[in-house]
Amino acid sequence: MNCSLQQEVLSLLNENAKLSADKIAIMLGESKDTIETLISELEETGTLLKYKAVVNWQKAGIQKVSALIDVKVTPQQGFGFDALARRIYQFPEVRSVYLMSGAYDLSVAIEVDTLESVGRFVSQKLAPLDSVVGTTTHFVMKKYKEDGIILDDPEQDQRLVITP
Amino acid sequence: MNLDDKLSPVVKNLAPSGIRRFFDLVSQNPNAISLGVGEPDFTTPWHVRDTAITSLETGQTSYTSNQGMPELISQICRYLADRYELSYTNNEIMVTFGASEAIDLAFRAILAPGDEVLVPEPCYVSYTPCVELAGGKSVPVPTHARHGFKLNVDELKKRVTPRTKALIVNYPNNPTGAIMTREDWLPIAKWVKQRGILIISDEVYSELTYKGHHVSIASLPDMKEQVILINGFSKAFAMTGWRIGYAAAPGPLLQGMLKIHQYTALCAPITSQIAALEALRNGLTECEAMVSQYDRRRRLVVKAFQDLGLPCHEPKGAFYVFPSISVTGMDAQTFAERLLIEEEVAVVPGDVFGSNGAGHIRCSYATSIEKLEKAFSRMERFLKRHRKAGSTGTAIQTHGA
Numbered sequence: 001m002n003c004s005l006q007q008e009v010l011s012l013l014n015e016n017a018k019l020s021a022d023k024i025a026i027m028l029g030e031s032k033d034t035i036e037t038l039i040s041e042l043e044e045t046g047t048l049l050k051y052k053a054v055v056n057w058q059k060a061g062i063q064k065v066s067a068l069i070d071v072k073v074t075p076q077q078g079f080g081f082d083a084l085a086r087r088i089y090q091f092p093e094v095r096s097v098y099l100m101s102g103a104y105d106l107s108v109a110i111e112v113d114t115l116e117s118v119g120r121f122v123s124q125k126l127a128p129l130d131s132v133v134g135t136t137t138h139f140v141m142k143k144y145k146e147d148g149i150i151l152d153d154p155e156q157d158q159r160l161v162i163t164p
Numbered sequence: 165m166n167l168d169d170k171l172s173p174v175v176k177n178l179a180p181s182g183i184r185r186f187f188d189l190v191s192q193n194p195n196a197i198s199l200g201v202g203e204p205d206f207t208t209p210w211h212v213r214d215t216a217i218t219s220l221e222t223g224q225t226s227y228t229s230n231q232g233m234p235e236l237i238s239q240i241c242r243y244l245a246d247r248y249e250l251s252y253t254n255n256e257i258m259v260t261f262g263a264s265e266a267i268d269l270a271f272r273a274i275l276a277p278g279d280e281v282l283v284p285e286p287c288y289v290s291y292t293p294c295v296e297l298a299g300g301k302s303v304p305v306p307t308h309a310r311h312g313f314k315l316n317v318d319e320l321k322k323r324v325t326p327r328t329k330a331l332i333v334n335y336p337n338n339p340t341g342a343i344m345t346r347e348d349w350l351p352i353a354k355w356v357k358q359r360g361i362l363i364i365s366d367e368v369y370s371e372l373t374y375k376g377h378h379v380s381i382a383s384l385p386d387m388k389e390q391v392i393l394i395n396g397f398s399k400a401f402a403m404t405g406w407r408i409g410y411a412a413a414p415g416p417l418l419q420g421m422l423k424i425h426q427y428t429a430l431c432a433p434i435t436s437q438i439a440a441l442e443a444l445r446n447g448l449t450e451c452e453a454m455v456s457q458y459d460r461r462r463r464l465v466v467k468a469f470q471d472l473g474l475p476c477h478e479p480k481g482a483f484y485v486f487p488s489i490s491v492t493g494m495d496a497q498t499f500a501e502r503l504l505i506e507e508e509v510a511v512v513p514g515d516v517f518g519s520n521g522a523g524h525i526r527c528s529y530a531t532s533i534e535k536l537e538k539a540f541s542r543m544e545r546f547l548k549r550h551r552k553a554g555s556t557g558t559a560i561q562t563h564g565a
């Protein structure tokens with residue numbers, strides 16, 4: 001399959017998951033069939049994982065508590081970072097898990113409904129894991145940009161309505 | 165005292181801008197979706213703005229040389245060579261207040277009272293007024309939808325006189341989106357050489373070329389010596405508000421323009437020059453990203469007009485489409501006014517770009533895809549109501565691009 005076409009389709013959908021195959025086909029000057037086939041292939045191979053909305057929960061009046069947790073780990077014989085990460089990402093409150101270079105090993109982002117849930121998660125779920133030797137929890141106080149999307153209200157179009 | 169009488173006759177007789185009247189109309193309609201905007205909907209890339217901010221913080225607030233900052237001029241030189249195979253030296257380039265100032269300077273530098281300038285129409289609204297302000301006479305040369313609004317040498321031949329001093333060209337074109345390929349230029353170049361006519365080439369949309377690569381008329385063999393090339397940063401780098409552009413021309417012509425510039429403008433603003441330098445050095449990636457977004461919208465818009473049954477040639481440059489609305493039986497002014505009032509979509513009537521733009525509208529796709537789609541569904545409703553009697557049911561069909 002045409003590699004640059006694939007990249008263009010992926011970047012269009014990455015920007016706007018709502019775009020129909022039809023519209024994508026027009027925008028890229030391809031047939032609808034080509035695009036539909038390509039998208040199914042990308043879905044089947046797990047390249048296109050999911051279509052989801054970026055929500056500003058605060059606007060919706062729904063409180064969410066987010067925290068970033070630095071996790072220090074001593075990998076044990078036969079139980080490396082990957083295995084630990086897999087155990088951590090199974091928890092539904094975990095939004096992301098990254099292996100990091102530097103002062104700690106795993107960075108875990110969680111999103112829950114209350115402050116207490118963060119404490120519960122860390123003390124009852126994360127810290128007791130065998131190879132976890134320490135955690136530092138940072139609460140998110142305000143979100144400005146999420147997943148490449150600015151959460152502030154967009155600025156008004158300042159251009160004059162008609163220009164030559 | 166009647167102050168009108170104090171105005172110079174040239175200024176008094178200058179035709180009022182057709183855009184201005186329409187602007188006032190649209191301004192009363194705050195909910196309108198405007199497809200009438202002739203500037204990018206992107207903001208200037210952040211690193212360009214950031215460089216300008218730093219320059220202010222470090223106190224770079226002085227005049228520069230009349231011609232422009234030497235680093236910027238060298239960078240423009242390299243850019244023209246790399247992108248368009250143009251070989252200018254530093255003393256053949258000057259930095260101006262947008263392409264706009266360069267257009268004015270070009271006409272003032274070359275025109276004697278009564279000299280004629282061939283102006284292909286439909287065209288950007290400033291050319292004829294600038295010619296007239298410089299004491300010249302503008303001679304419209306029609307370009308046609310059936311030729312994709314390309315310039316045709318036969319039309320030029322019909323209108324040339326012993327007083328013809330120059331021809332102004334603008335490709336990619338505002339308002340039609342037409343471009344000229346090397347093959348398209350060849351007969352024009354040959355004729356212009358023969359006649360010893362100067363060419364003023366306004367190439368502000370050069371980066372916004374979607375099929376193939378922009379060809380500057382100045383890059384054709386032996387043409388450079390009779391071309392005043394004008395370009396700028398407004399469209400390529402989304403820098404309209406910075407008011408920065410440049411002209412490139414052989415020594416004597418550039419010196420003439422520079423003479424006027426040094427007395428009337430002194431120099432282009434230093435902050436904008438610093439920003440422009442950063443745009444040329446590190447902004448081409450963003451430029452390409454913007455161009456690929458325009459290209460996608462361009463395809464959507466052309467398809468949408470085909471689906472609406474409004475014949476529309478395929479624009480290959482700039483960010484405009486110029487469909488014909490004659491199937492509605494309305495003139496362009498009426499069409500645009502009614503569309504605005506009834507469906508709150510603003511387009512620009514084609515005749516403001518010259519009389520043979522009549523029967524067309526200019527729509528800019530420098531607008532988000534969401535807005536474009538909303539505008540098209542409103543236009544569809546509008547056209548359903550206003551299809552010319554007799555063509556009902558057949559007007560909505562596909563016309564070739």
Ligand SMILES: Cc1ncc(COP(=O)(O)O)c(C=O)c1O
Pocket residue numbers: 164202261262263264265288334338366368395396397398404407408409
């Ligand atoms: C064809 C053409 N030339 C020149 C200009 C003015 O450009 P600048 O902002 O560089 O003065 C425009 C702006 O719309 C244009 O469309």
